[in-house]
Amino acid sequence: MDDLQPIFASNYDVIAYMEAGFIGYWGEWHSSYYGLDSNNEDRKAILFKLLSVLPSERMVALRYPNHKMAIFDQENPLTPNEAFNGTNRGRTGATNDCFLASIDDWGTYSDTDRGIIEQEKTFLNLDNRYVVQGGETCNPSSFDDCPNALNELERMRWSALNYKPGDATEIIEDWETQGCLEEIKRRLGYRFRLVKSVTPTRVTPARTFSIQLEIINEGWASPYNPRPLEIILRHRVTRREYHLPIDEDPRMWMPGSTQVINAVTRTPDTIETGTYDVFLNLPDPAPQLYNHPDYSIRLANQNLWEASTGYNSLLTSLVVN
Numbered sequence: 001m002d003d004l005q006p007i008f009a010s011n012y013d014v015i016a017y018m019e020a021g022f023i024g025y026w027g028e029w030h031s032s033y034y035g036l037d038s039n040n041e042d043r044k045a046i047l048f049k050l051l052s053v054l055p056s057e058r059m060v061a062l063r064y065p066n067h068k069m070a071i072f073d074q075e076n077p078l079t080p081n082e083a084f085n086g087t088n089r090g091r092t093g094a095t096n097d098c099f100l101a102s103i104d105d106w107g108t109y110s111d112t113d114r115g116i117i118e119q120e121k122t123f124l125n126l127d128n129r130y131v132v133q134g135g136e137t138c139n140p141s142s143f144d145d146c147p148n149a150l151n152e153l154e155r156m157r158w159s160a161l162n163y164k165p166g167d168a169t170e171i172i173e174d175w176e177t178q179g180c181l182e183e184i185k186r187r188l189g190y191r192f193r194l195v196k197s198v199t200p201t202r203v204t205p206a207r208t209f210s211i212q213l214e215i216i217n218e219g220w221a222s223p224y225n226p227r228p229l230e231i232i233l234r235h236r237v238t239r240r241e242y243h244l245p246i247d248e249d250p251r252m253w254m255p256g257s258t259q260v261i262n263a264v265t266r267t268p269d270t271i272e273t274g275t276y277d278v279f280l281n282l283p284d285p286a287p288q289l290y291n292h293p294d295y296s297i298r299l300a301n302q303n304l305w306e307a308s309t310g311y312n313s314l315l316t317s318l319v320v321n
Contacts, residue, residue: 005053012055013286017132019061019095022046028097029063044071051088057226059132061095065120066110068092077126084130084251094124096135100144124156129254132224134160137171144171146180157221157255159189191219193300197314199278206269213261217253231265232279232311235272242268250282273321279311
C-alpha cells in the first residue's frame with residue numbers, strides 16, 4: 001500500500017473514492033484464503049492503512065455495513081458534528097457489490113432476518129448523509145423491479161452505480177425496459193436546481209452586499225468530496241472577472257431539501273466600474289481542475305450553464321459605480 005501513496009497523491013483530483021479491496025475474492029471482503037475477512041483486527045488494520053495512504057480529501061468504501069460498525073466499535077451512524085471531520089470513521093463509506101440480488105443483497109447485510117436487515121439499512125440511511133454510497137448490480141431477482149429499486153436507491157442515498165452502455169447487467173436492462181433507468185441516471189448523487197436568486201442592481205467598490213440563493217437538491221445524495229461555492233462578477237466590456245467566495249458547504253445540502261442562502265460578500269477595493277454579469281460557480285477545489293469546466297457542478301436548470309467556463313448564470317446583472 002505504501003507504494004500506492006505517491007500515485008494516489010498525484011491523482012487524487014480525479015479519484016472520486018476508493019473501494020477497500022485487498023481482502024478475499026475480487027477484493028470484496030469475503031472468502032479470504034488467509035481468513036482476513038473474519039478477523040476484525042485484520043480488517044481494521046487494512047482499512048486504516050488504506051485511509052492513511054489515500055489523501056485525506058477522499059473516502060474509502062466498505063462492502064459490509066456491519067464491518068464499519070465492528071471496526072469502529074460504534075453502531076450509531078455519523079452525526080452532523082462528525083460530518084467531514086477528517087477522522088477515519090468520517091472517511092469510511094459504503095459499497096454494495098450485489099444490489100437487489102437477493103433479500104440481503106448476497107450478504108451485504110449480515111443476516112437474512114428482516115429485522116437485522118432493517119437495522120443495517122437504517123444505519124446506512126443515516127450514515128450515508130455524510131459518506132459515499134456506491135456499488136453495482138449482479139444477478140436479477142424478485143427484488144429488482146423499478147419501484148423497489150427507486151425506493152432503495154433513494155433510501156440508501158446512492159451516489160454511484162457501475163454502468164457500461166452496451167454491456168449492462170440484466171438488472172439494468174430490466175430497469176430500462178420498465179422505464180426507470182433514466183430517472184436513476186438523473187437522480188444518482190446530487191442534483192441541484194436553482195429555484196430563485198435575488199441580487200442587488202447597484203453596488204459600490206469596497207462595500208459588502210448580499211445575494212440570496214434558493215437551491216433544491218433533487219438527487220438522492222449530497223456531494224461527499226469538498227466543493228466550494230462562489231459568486232463570479234464578469235465585466236461586460238473588459239471581461240475581467242472577480243471571484244467572491246461564499247461561506248457554504250454543499251456537502252450539507254441534503255437530498256429533498258431546499259437551501260436558502262443569504263450570502264454576504266464584498267466588492268474588491270479596486271473593482272472596475274461598469275456593468276457585470278453575475279454567475280454562480282461550484283468548481284473543483286483541486287488547483288489543476290479549478291478552471292476545468294468539466295469538473296464544475298452544473299445546475300439542473302435550463303439555459304444557465306456556460307459550457308466554456310463551467311459557470312451557472314443567474315441571468316442578471318449589477319452595476320458597480
